[in-house]
Structures are given as C-alpha cells and as structure tokens.
Amino acid sequence: TRALFEDILRDEKYHVAYTGTILERWRRQGRGGEVRAALAQARGSRWLDGWKRFGARAGARLSRGILRVLYFTLLAPAAIPARKLARERGGWRPPPAGRDPRAQG
Amino acid sequence: MRTLGISAYARGAAAALVEDGVPLAAAAEERFSRRRGDDAFPLRAARFCLAEAGVTARELEAVVFHEKPLRHFEHALASELAAFPRSAGRFADGAFRWLGERLWVKARIASELEVDPRKVLFVAHHDAQAAAAFFASPFDEAAVVVAGGAGEWASASLALGSGTSLEALAEIHEPDSLDRFAAGVRRWAGLATELGPGGLADLAAAGEPRFAEALREILRVHGDGSFELTPERARLDPVRGLDGELARRLGPAHRPGTGSPEADAARRDAAASLHLVLEEALLALARAAHARTKSERLCLNGSLAQDPSALARLAAEGPFRSLFVPAAAGEAGAALGAALFVQHAVHGIPRARDAEQVFLGEGILHDASAAARLVGDGEAPAELARKLDAGMVLGLARGRFEWADRGLGHRSLLAAPGAAGALRKVSRAEGFRSLVCSVPAERAAELFELPAAGEGLARFARIAARPRERELFAHAANAAGALRVHAVERSADPLLHRLLVEFGEQSGTPALLHGSLRLRGEPLARGASDALGVFERSELGALRIEDALYERA
Numbered sequence: 043t044r045a046l047f048e049d050i051l052r053d054e055k056y057h058v059a060y061t062g063t064i065l066e067r068w069r070r071q072g073r074g075g076e077v078r079a080a081l082a083q084a085r086g087s088r089w090l091d092g093w094k095r096f097g098a099r100a101g102a103r104l105s106r107g108i109l110r111v112l113y114f115t116l117l118a119p120a121a122i123p124a125r126k127l128a129r130e131r132g133g134w135r136p137p138p139a140g141r142d143p144r145a146q147g
Numbered sequence: 148m149r150t151l152g153i154s155a156y157a158r159g160a161a162a163a164l165v166e167d168g169v170p171l172a173a174a175a176e177e178r179f180s181r182r183r184g185d186d187a188f189p190l191r192a193a194r195f196c197l198a199e200a201g202v203t204a205r206e207l208e209a210v211v212f213h214e215k216p217l218r219h220f221e222h223a224l225a226s227e228l229a230a231f232p233r234s235a236g237r238f239a240d241g242a243f244r245w246l247g248e249r250l251w252v253k254a255r256i257a258s259e260l261e262v263d264p265r266k267v268l269f270v271a272h273h274d275a276q277a278a279a280a281f282f283a284s285p286f287d288e289a290a291v292v293v294a295g296g297a298g299e300w301a302s303a304s305l306a307l308g309s310g311t312s313l314e315a316l317a318e319i320h321e322p323d324s325l326d327r328f329a330a331g332v333r334r335w336a337g338l339a340t341e342l343g344p345g346g347l348a349d350l351a352a353a354g355e356p357r358f359a360e361a362l363r364e365i366l367r368v369h370g371d372g373s374f375e376l377t378p379e380r381a382r383l384d385p386v387r388g389l390d391g392e393l394a395r396r397l398g399p400a401h402r403p404g405t406g407s408p409e410a411d412a413a414r415r416d417a418a419a420s421l422h423l424v425l426e427e428a429l430l431a432l433a434r435a436a437h438a439r440t441k442s443e444r445l446c447l448n449g450s451l452a453q454d455p456s457a458l459a460r461l462a463a464e465g466p467f468r469s470l471f472v473p474a475a476a477g478e479a480g481a482a483l484g485a486a487l488f489v490q491h492a493v494h495g496i497p498r499a500r501d502a503e504q505v506f507l508g509e510g511i512l513h514d515a516s517a518a519a520r521l522v523g524d525g526e527a528p529a530e531l532a533r534k535l536d537a538g539m540v541l542g543l544a545r546g547r548f549e550w551a552d553r554g555l556g557h558r559s560l561l562a563a564p565g566a567a568g569a570l571r572k573v574s575r576a577e578g579f580r581s582l583v584c585s586v587p588a589e590r591a592a593e594l595f596e597l598p599a600a601g602e603g604l605a606r607f608a609r610i611a612a613r614p615r616e617r618e619l620f621a622h623a624a625n626a627a628g629a630l631r632v633h634a635v636e637r638s639a640d641p642l643l644h645r646l647l648v649e650f651g652e653q654s655g656t657p658a659l660l661h662g663s664l665r666l667r668g669e670p671l672a673r674g675a676s677d678a679l680g681v682f683e684r685s686e687l688g689a690l691r692i693e694d695a696l697y698e699r700a
Contacts, residue, residue, distance in 0.1 A: 102243065106239040107239075109238065109239040109243060110236075110239045113231075113239065114232070117228060117238075118232075120224075121228045121229070121232075124224075124226075124229040124231070125229045125231070128225070128226075128322050128383050129379060131375055132319060132320050132375070133371070133373040134318070134319060134371065134435075135318050136317065137301075137304070137316070137318055138218075141271065143211065143269055143270055143493055146215055146253065146269050147215050147216075147217030147221070
C-alpha cells in the first residue's frame with residue numbers, strides 16, 4: 043500500500059509540474075490574465091466546495107435536531123397507540139386489500 | 148411490454164428489465180459502484196439494463212419500485228414510536244432519510260431516468276419477492292412462501308401462484324419477525340452481521356443447540372405455522388428490545404470476537420440454537436402453505452431462502468415434492484420480482500418458457516494482452532482440467548455476469564476437491580465454511596445425498612448435502628460434513644459442464660470446488676479489470692478471461 047501511495051504521489055508531482063510549465067508558457071505568450079483567472083477559479087472552487095460540504099453537514103445536523111424536537115413534542119402522543127399496536131398478538135392476517143400498482147401506499 | 152424493476156434502500160439495490168415476460172438484463176448496483184451491499188438508488192444498474200436491452204427509458208411502459216413507500220414509512224414510524232422515548236436518535240436518522248429521499252422515490256425515478264411519473268408503479272415488497280420466486284420457477288402452479296425481508300408490514304407471507312396469477316393468502320406482521328429475532332440473537336452472541344445465512348448454518352453445524360429451548364420461549368411457533376415474539380420489550384423496541392430478555396435467559400451478551408467465531412464455543416452454540424429454531428419456523432411455514440394450497444410444489448424467497456442447510460432440511464422433512472428458490476434470493480431479487488409481477492399478475496402477459504435465467508449481467512470487453520495465451524472453448528476444458536488436477540486454483544471470467552450473490556460459472560474460482568485449502572486461501576473463506584461443489588447435473592444424486600425434493604435447488608447452489616465420498620471432500624465440508632451442491636446442466640452452461648466431465652475423466656471424480664471471483668469484502672468481479680485485480684492480489688494459479696489465459700510465471 044505504501045508503494046502504491048508513493049507511485050500516486052510521484053504521478054501527482056509530475057502533474058503539478060507539468061501544469062506549472064504550461065501555465066508559465068502561457069504567461070510568456072501574453073496570456074497572463076487568463077492564467078490568473080484560471081488559478082483564481084481553481085482556488086475559489088475549493089472554498090466553494092468546502093462551503094457546500096459544511097452547509098450539507100450543518101443542514102443535516104439541524105434537520106436531525108428539529109426531528110428530535112418533533113419526536114418529543116408533536117409525535118409523542120402517537121407513541122401510545124403505537125405501543126398498543128405493537129403489543130397486539132397478530133398471528134396470520136389477511137393480505138392488504140389494495141394491490142393497485144399505481145398507489146404508493 | 149418493457150418493464151424496468153428497481154429495488155433500493157435495502158441491502159442490495161438492483162435493477163432488472165423484463166420484456167414480454169423475458170428478463171433481458173439484471174444487475175445489482177454493487178457490481179458497478181464496487182461497494183458491497185450498496186443500497187443507494189441503482190442508477191448505474193438501471194442505465195446498464197437499458198443499454199443492454201437497447202432501449203431508452205422513454206420507451207418503457209412502466210418502471211416498478213419494489214415496495215409501497217408510504218406503507219413502509221408508516222411501519223417505520225410506528226416501530227420507532229413504539230420504542231418511545233429510547234428511539235429518539237434512531238427516529239431522527241431514519242426520518243431524515245425518509246423525508247429527504249425515500250418518500251420521493253417516484254419523483255427521483257422520473258427525473259433520474261427521464262420517464263413520465265405516471266409510468267412509475269409500486270408493488271408491495273412481499274408481492275415482489277413472491278413474484279421473483281414463482282414467475283422465475285418452472286412450475287405452472289405452486290405455493291409461495293416469503294420468509295423474512297425488509298418491506299412494509301409483512302414479515303412472512305403465503306401465496307398461491309397459478310399461471311400468471313399470484314394470489315396473496317395470508318401474512319404475519321411486524322413486530323413478529325424472524326429477521327428481528329435472528330438479529331437480536333446474533334447481537335447477543337456477538338456474531339458478525341457479515342456472517343450471512345449460509346455462514347450461520349456452517350457455524351451452527353459446529354455447535355450444540357443448548358440454548359434452543361430458551362429461544363423457543365422467545366420465538367413461539369404455533370401449530371398453524373404462525374410465530375410470535377413473546378417478550379413485550381422485544382415487541383416494542385425493534386432494535387434493542389431482545390437484549391434484556393436474552394441476557395436474562397441466556398446470560399450476559401458476548402462481545403463480538405476478534406478471532407474466528409468457530410473458536411468460541413458459546414458463539415457456536417448460539418448459532419446452532421438460533422439455526423435450529425429458524426429451521427423449525429421455516430418448516431412450520433411450509434406446512435401452513437401446504438395446508439392452505441394443497442400444492443406439491445413450493446417456491447421460497449426471503450432471508451431464510453438463502454440458508455442451504457435449512458433448505459436441505461425442508462426438502463427432506465417438508466411436505467412438498469419439489470422446491471424452487473431463485474438464484475438472486477434476497478432483497479436485490481425484488482427488482483426482478485417487481486417487474487415480473489406487473490407483467491404477469493397485473494397485465495396477464497404469458498410466462499416465458501425459460502424465465503429461470505441467471506446470466507443477465509454485463510458482458511466482458513477484453514483485448515487479451517501479450518501476457519495472455521489464447522485458448523479457445525474447444526481446447527479449454529482439457530487444458531483447464533489438467534491444471535486443476537495439478538492442484539491449481541483457476542479463475543474464470545466470461546460472458547455476462549450472474550444475477551446472483553455468488554459465482555455460478557461466469558465469475559468463478561474453481562479448484563479440485565483436494566485443493567480446498569488453496570481455494571480457501573484465495574477466497575479467504577474461514578475454515579468452518581462449507582464450499583460449493585459443482586457437478587454435472589446428471590451425476591449429482593450419484594455423488595451427493597440429495598433429497599428428491601431438493602434436486603431443483605442444486606441448480607443455483609442453494610442446498611447443502613453430504614458427499615457420498617466423505618474423505619475426498621473432507622476439507623471442503625462444514626462440521627456436519629456437508630457442502631453446497633451446484634448441479635450444472637449441459638444446456639445451461641456447456642463449457643462448465645464439459646470441464647467437469649473432462650476433469651472427471653482425468654481425475655476419476657467429475658466434481659470441482661467452486662468459489663466466487665472476488666476478494667473477501669468485495670462485490671463479485673464485474674469485468675476484465677476486476678478479474679485481473681483478483682488475479683494480481685491473490686494466489687490464483689491462472690485466470691481465463693474469455694479466450695485469454697493468464698498464468699503465473
């Protein structure tokens with residue numbers, strides 16, 4: 043595994059060096075503005091991706107927190123019939139009435 | 148009529164495409180994502196099915212999902228609320244997933260596949276499982292039992308299949324659930340969830356069922372075939388409810404061990420006890436199905452259908468003359484079942500003659516490298532048989548991959564019976580596990596003690612049996628001396644059949660040990676690169692990809 047990672051690192055160093063060479067060539071050809079814009083976009087996209095990841099995690103945490111509050115408030119009364127249902131001894135039951143494949147429930 | 152079936156959000160997301168009763172393509176998502184047991188929406192598998200059939204999603208008449216999401220959500224909500232207030236965390240996680248994704252599956256299917264939402268249909272999970280078993284079977288009429296499975300409310304169901312109709316007869320509802328019972332006992336015994344039904348059966352063979360009496364008090368099986376979880380706590384809490392009851396009756400829970408479970412007597416005995424009680428429940432269900440339907444044939448699906456030892460006992464002691472279990476028994480198989488249900492049970496499309504197909508996956512694109520030697524199908528059996536007779540473990544990758552949880556000849560490992568140790572080393576199968584043994588179908592009963600009712604199960608390696616020549620297979624069998632038997636029909640797989648016959652002529656016994664072309668913890672190989680990956684990272688002696696034979700120097 044170590045050897046594999048060393049291979050990958052060597053490849054990445056090559057890619058970075060090669061990209062750097064191309065960008066330098068473009069600067070010398072008078073395309074410095076394009077190079078700066080491209081580098082700014084690459085750096086900016088890292089920040090944007092990080093911001094999106096943070097947003098997704100924060101949103102998930104917030105959602106779960108709200109769901110917990112709902113659990114203890116709005117849904118708590120439903121626990122009583124749910125427990126009653128779970129205690130019922132069932133045995134064999136007839137299958138559900140509707141088998142319409144257009145219905146989701 | 149073209150129908151795409153989809154199963155998702157349960158272990159083994161998959162897609163399957165059926166045209167006029169004939170399955171054209173089917174695959175589990177894990178084959179493409181390379182994540183074992185991938186349960187995410189099977190977009191890659193669905194796209195593969197469409198491409199394989201040469202159709203776009205717009206040309207489909209229907210896309211069918213394998214469960215009724217609203218009913219399943221109702222069940223999930225009721226289960227968590229019954230465990231109030233201990234289930235707050237689980238409720239939040241589960242509701243997050245339901246409200247974020249699972250309840251909107253219709254919209255997701257419509258947008259991801261670009262189909263009209265009116266074409267998206269839903270089949271109850273047990274109907275899908277029953278259809279996957281019955282409509283893929285060779286029977287015109289049969290009783291159908293689905294035991295286990297994560298669907299809406301049903302935990303077990305009985306049905307009668309006849310022609311294109313599938314009549315649901317009765318159900319047992321959660322919290323009375325064999326899966327819930329088994330999960331609780333596994334957790335108490337510290338048995339890894341990675342140990343599937345077959346692994347549990349093999350471990351059970353090495354133990355004594357000294358806890359069985361206590362477990363029968365917890366899961367009570369009635370004379371009419373129904374069963375119930377008796378402890379109230381177990382009925383109220385779907386996940387932890389059994390813990391206290393098991394600790395009270397059997398002693399403190401065992402931690403999951405770091406070593407092999409075979410080395411721990413308590414865990415072996417727990418497996419044996421659990422397995423015995425589950426077998427009894429399965430037999431009771433079968434008897435109930437027979438009493439209600441009077442049929443001589445049984446199609447079985449669900450988690451218990453994946454246990455070769457339980458099926459062997461059912462074949463030997465049960466009331467049916469013929470049994471059938473689909474190759475893809477389990478959650479992934481519901482994708483094909485959902486499509487078949489809509490085609491046959493809803494639209495009355497006649498059943499195809501040979502719906503029992505298994506090689507429905509992606510084919511292999513491979514240009515042999517200079518490192519390979521070309522060996523065509525004509526000379527391959529003799530050459531491969533020689534290598535196998537010399538003790539080599541051989542990999543086979545050819546044609547379309549299997550619609551099954553294991554290799555059945557197209558993504559497989561093969562070894563001579565005497566090379567069981569070498570095969571275990573390659574596949575990293577634990578010593579207590581039974582291996583699969585492939586034999587020509589016409590010689591299966593001669594080589595193994597197969598009950599007549601179970602002969603059909605050998606087609607997909609779904610039955611355990613003792614070999615008549617015990618010594619030859621001693622290192623491939625479990626503690627009870629049984630292997631899983633795979634009977635190969637000449638018409639189903641001519642190359643593998645010829646290889647078995649050729650090997651029999653060279654060695655004296657036409658039987659080969661048969662593993663799956665994968666490394667432990669990974670899904671089955673998809674194409675050539677996965678196959679070569681297994682070759683490079685294991686002790687495989689040789690690998691044949693289509694006509695190209697790769698050998699170690």
